[in-house]
Amino acid sequence: MNNLPASDSEATAPTRGRAGQVTREELLEAAAKLFRTQGYNATSTRELSEALGIQKASLYHHIRGKEDLLFSICTVSLAHIQEAVEQAMAAAPLESRLQAMIDAHLDAALVDRDMHATMLAEFGKLSADRQAEVRQERDRHAALFRMTITEGQGKGLIRDDIPARYLTLALLNLLNWTIFWFDPNRERSVREIANFFGDIYLDGARPR
Amino acid sequence: MNNLPASDSEATAPTRGRAGQVTREELLEAAAKLFRTQGYNATSTRELSEALGIQKASLYHHIRGKEDLLFSICTVSLAHIQEAVEQAMAAAPLESRLQAMIDAHLDAALVDRDMHATMLAEFGKLSADRQAEVRQERDRHAALFRMTITEGQGKGLIRDDIPARYLTLALLNLLNWTIFWFDPNRERSVREIANFFGDIYLDGARPR
DNA sequence: TTTACCCGACCGAGCGGTCGGACGGTCTCA
DNA sequence: TGAGACCGTCCGACCGCTCGGTCGGGTAAA
Numbered sequence: 462m463n464n465l466p467a468s469d470s471e472a473t474a475p476t477r478g479r480a481g482q483v484t485r486e487e488l489l490e491a492a493a494k495l496f497r498t499q500g501y502n503a504t505s506t507r508e509l510s511e512a513l514g515i516q517k518a519s520l521y522h523h524i525r526g527k528e529d530l531l532f533s534i535c536t537v538s539l540a541h542i543q544e545a546v547e548q549a550m551a552a553a554p555l556e557s558r559l560q561a562m563i564d565a566h567l568d569a570a571l572v573d574r575d576m577h578a579t580m581l582a583e584f585g586k587l588s589a590d591r592q593a594e595v596r597q598e599r600d601r602h603a604a605l606f607r608m609t610i611t612e613g614q615g616k617g618l619i620r621d622d623i624p625a626r627y628l629t630l631a632l633l634n635l636l637n638w639t640i641f642w643f644d645p646n647r648e649r650s651v652r653e654i655a656n657f658f659g660d661i662y663l664d665g666a667r668p669r
Numbered sequence: 670m671n672n673l674p675a676s677d678s679e680a681t682a683p684t685r686g687r688a689g690q691v692t693r694e695e696l697l698e699a700a701a702k703l704f705r706t707q708g709y710n711a712t713s714t715r716e717l718s719e720a721l722g723i724q725k726a727s728l729y730h731h732i733r734g735k736e737d738l739l740f741s742i743c744t745v746s747l748a749h750i751q752e753a754v755e756q757a758m759a760a761a762p763l764e765s766r767l768q769a770m771i772d773a774h775l776d777a778a779l780v781d782r783d784m785h786a787t788m789l790a791e792f793g794k795l796s797a798d799r800q801a802e803v804r805q806e807r808d809r810h811a812a813l814f815r816m817t818i819t820e821g822q823g824k825g826l827i828r829d830d831i832p833a834r835y836l837t838l839a840l841l842n843l844l845n846w847t848i849f850w851f852d853p854n855r856e857r858s859v860r861e862i863a864n865f866f867g868d869i870y871l872d873g874a875r876p877r
Numbered sequence: 878t879t880t881a882c883c884c885g886a887c888c889g890a891g892c893g894g895t896c897g898g899a900c901g902g903t904c905t906c907a
Numbered sequence: 908t909g910a911g912a913c914c915g916t917c918c919g920a921c922c923g924c925t926c927g928g929t930c931g932g933g934t935a936a937a
Contacts, residue, residue: 482916500794502710506893518895519917527893559874582790586708610874620876627857627865628874634846634866635839642838649835657835658842665873666767666818666836668828690882714927726929727883735927884933892925899918905911 483513488523489537492530493575501531501583532591535584538576539598545569546605555616558609559632560659566636567655571643578640606632632662691721696731697745700738701783709739709791740799743792746784747806753777754813763824766817767840768867774844775863779851786848814840840870 491512495504506527510517524530549565550558570577584595607629613619619628635658648654699720703712714735718725732738757773758766778785792803815837821827827836843866856862 500708500710502708503794505891507891515916516918517893518919521894522916586711617876619874622877623865623868623874627862628869630847630850631843631866631869632874634844635842638842638846639838654835657831658839660831661836661839661873662869663873663875665869665871666827666831666840667871668825669830713925715925723882724884725927726885729928730882878937880935880937882934882936884931886930888927888929890926893923895922896920897918900916902913902915904913907908907910 483515483519483523485523487513489530489534489576493534493538493573493579496531496534496579496583497575501579501586528587528591531579531583532587532595534576535580535587535591535595536598538573538580539595539602541573542566542569542577543598543602543605546602550605550609555609555612556618559606559613559663560656562606562609563632563636563659563662564652564655567639567658568651570636570640571645571651574640574643581637581640603629603633635662691723691727691731693731695721697738697742697784701742701781701787704739704742704787704791705783709787709794736795736799739787739791740795740803742784743788743795743799743803744806746781746788747803747810749781750774750777750785751806751810751813754810758813758817763817763820764826767814767821767871768864770814770817771840771844771867771870772860772863775847775866776859778844778848779853779859782848782851789845789848811837811841843870 492504492509495509495512499508506520507517509530510520513520545565545568546562549561553561580595584592587595607625610619610628610632611625614621614625639654639658643651643654645651700712700717703717703720707716714728715725717738718728721728753773753776754770757769761769788803792800795803815833818827818836818840819833822829822833847862847866851859851862853859
């Protein structure tokens with residue numbers, strides 16, 4: 462591929478035109494970036510097409526409507542993070558499984574930062590059907606943590622004086638809000654933060 | 670107050686007209702409810718005025734612009750929660766102070782549920798100046814927790830192998846996300862949840 | 878007469894989405 | 908091998924609609 466006679470400008474991203482069509486990945490990434498920083502409703506299709514370097518009308522050869530973008534962002538980011546957590550879950554022994562899942566979750570969420578934050582903050586703007594579909598995937602993801610926690614309770618690895626439901630919700634709180642303040646340029650590494658949060662969740666804030 | 674000659678219909682909320690002007694509290698509450706469920710941008714001033722039982726034009730005798738509502742919601746909810754946490758902080762000895770602050774925070778956030786959730790989710794849609802002002806108040810609130818955690822570290826009550834910054838962020842994650850799933854009709858009481866989360870944060874998820 | 882509150886009608890701007898057509902590789906078939 | 912149909916992609920102009928906000932009053936208690 463790419464045996465064009467003169468491949469001209471490509472470095473200056475949004476200058477498209479002759480060659481260089483928009484890929485689905487570019488589309489979702491650009492949309493997620495705008496949706497995260499400005500919100501879904503506050504982002505116009507004109508802005509998005511400008512960011513991509515195409516006309517607004519051209520956008521509609523890739524999507525049926527603006528909502529398609531938000532829906533795809535949600536399903537793609539959830540598929541990524543589910544796969545990552547499932548892999549960690551399968552690879553780690555029960556004793557260290559939760560910590561491995563925390564690592565995997567934070568890592569996946571922060572790699573797809575724009576998409577994942579958009580999913581969390583904006584999925585409520587989807588139509589009722591699609592909202593339900595996304596909610597179901599989120600529940601599936603939460604269920605992975607809950608299963609592990611329940612299993613840990615059975616084996617005496619996790620306290621059972623607190624219902625598994627609230628142990629799970631507490632962990633998800635801990636994980637989900639992180640994406641809204643994490644800044645890769647100002648914070649410690651994802652791995653370090655995952656270790657801190659895993660330590661706090663598993664062992665508490667009191668001295669060891 | 671309320672010595673009107675004929676106070677007529679009041680139970681059927683949005684039937685206003687003769688007597689019964691809109692109070693500032695009603696305004697903010699109605700706006701917060703819509704903003705939380707639909708989002709700030711997705712809520713029109715027409716919808717809001719309908720919910721209040723007045724004409725859209727009448728709305729502008731109470732506010733200068735739609736953004737005023739969002740800004741007031743942010744400042745009011747932050748003032749409430751700060752006051753609640755500061756009182757708890759002043760009343761409790763250091764050993765039980767964090768737990769008392771957690772109780773106070775969750776209680777205040779869930780009493781002002783619509784306003785607080787709107788503040789967290791939508792303050793980014795404010796103008797830059799006002800956004801900075803709100804951010805400053807949020808930082809002041811976070812600083813209350815951070816101070817207590819740092820003091821606890823000094824007295825050997827809180828582990829110091831994790832930086833106070835991340836101990837604080839972890840606690841705020843735990844608290845802030847709760848408002849997005851809490852449903853007073855389906856969950857346990859706020860007090861119980863605050864105890865669960867305080868236990869997990871302070872002592873961890875492993876068996877006692 | 879003032880004041881606080883409310884109203885119906887209206888405005889310009891920006892929105893999501895559509896239209897008919899231009900462009901340029903690629904495949905088909907004589 | 909070359910003419911021509913095809914198709915994915917992109918485009919400028921346009922549409923109907925809803926948005927936040929404004930205007931010049933009306934009404935009734937103080």
